[in-house]
Amino acid sequence: MIFLIEYDRKQGQLVTFESFGDSDRKKAEEARLQLELDLNLKGIDNEVVLLEAATEEAVRRTHRRYFEDLAELTTAPA
Amino acid sequence: MTQDEVVAKPNRLFDKLTLVDRREHPSHGYRVVHVIVDSAGRLVEIQVRTSLQHLWAELSEKLSDVVDSAIKYGGDEDAVRVLMVMSETIKAQEAKESWLLGSLLVNDPQGDSDEIYSEELKTRDIMKQRIEIEQLLKAIGEVIPRLKGRKDDLSD
Numbered sequence: 349m350i351f352l353i354e355y356d357r358k359q360g361q362l363v364t365f366e367s368f369g370d371s372d373r374k375k376a377e378e379a380r381l382q383l384e385l386d387l388n389l390k391g392i393d394n395e396v397v398l399l400e401a402a403t404e405e406a407v408r409r410t411h412r413r414y415f416e417d418l419a420e421l422t423t424a425p426a
Numbered sequence: 427m428t429q430d431e432v433v434a435k436p437n438r439l440f441d442k443l444t445l446v447d448r449r450e451h452p453s454h455g456y457r458v459v460h461v462i463v464d465s466a467g468r469l470v471e472i473q474v475r476t477s478l479q480h481l482w483a484e485l486s487e488k489l490s491d492v493v494d495s496a497i498k499y500g501g502d503e504d505a506v507r508v509l510m511v512m513s514e515t516i517k518a519q520e521a522k523e524s525w526l527l528g529s530l531l532v533n534d535p536q537g538d539s540d541e542i543y544s545e546e547l548k549t550r551d552i553m554k555q556r557i558e559i560e561q562l563l564k565a566i567g568e569v570i571p572r573l574k575g576r577k578d579d580l581s582d
Contacts, residue, residue: 358577360492413488418571421484422564 351377351407354383355395355414362414363394367404428524432474433459440464454500455513456483478516478559482509487564493574505570512563519559522552 350373354364364383368376380398387394401407408415429449436443442464449457457479463473475483486509490498497505526549 357491357495360488412484413453413491418485418488418492418567419564421488421561422567 349401349403351399351401351404352376352379353395353397353399353411353414354381354387355397356391357395358412360417428527429459429474433461434463436463436472442506449517449564452513453508454498454506455510457513458483459519469534473546476520478519478556481482481560481563482516485509485567489570492576493571494577502574508566508570512559512566515559515562519552519555522555526552 350368352364352368353362353365355361356363366379368379376398379395384396387396395398399411401409401410412421433445440463444462446460449459459474461474463470463472486498489505489509490496493505494502496502497509500506530549532547539576
């Protein structure tokens with residue numbers, strides 16, 4: 349699966365999260381480009397990434413900082 | 427499975443492979459093993475972390491996000507010092523756990539109750555230290571933003 353993530357670094361918060369099937373790579377890449385262009389036009393400096401993982405659970409474990417605040421993140425184990 | 431056993435796996439799957447072992451010489455406290463492989467002409471970095479290394483890395487990244495982006499690159503001295511101390515503590519803990527695992531595999535105390543009791547005490551002690559490290563990381567996550575302020579806090 350492919351996941352499009354928009355993350356507000358200053359707030360440390362997830363802004364948007366969208367998932368795509370493995371066969372929708374082109375669609376996911378276009379969505380990322382569109383999102384980056386929109387943010388650029390608005391002057392918003394959010395982090396935008398496309399991540400690929402077997403499941404949503406896996407990406408939530410490998411990239412906890414996008415999904416959890418400091419208190420949640422330091423509550424081990426993931 | 428140990429970190430070394432996981433690191434050894436790509437060795438059998440890829441011809442070209444570069445190993446970057448930051449466990450002995452961490453980058454601003456960041457301890458990890460990176461395995462860079464050539465997959466169909468594209469370089470892919472595999473980050474192999476233990477659960478404590480991962481917890482440390484996520485905390486460090488999150489503090490860089492919400493407190494000071496310099497933390498990740500060793501720029502905020504106070505925060506980095508605290509994180510580096512924790513990184514060393516995790517290194518020592520992992521050495522103890524590795525020793526314990528080896529000792530449990532080698533020694534098979536069959537029926538000797540004193541020996542079993544002693545192994546149990548050692549195991550409990552080392553596991554308690556792991557819990558303390560997790561609690562310390564949690565406390566650091568609470569205290570550093572309070573002392574340093576958050577990026578999104580506009581009040582002086």
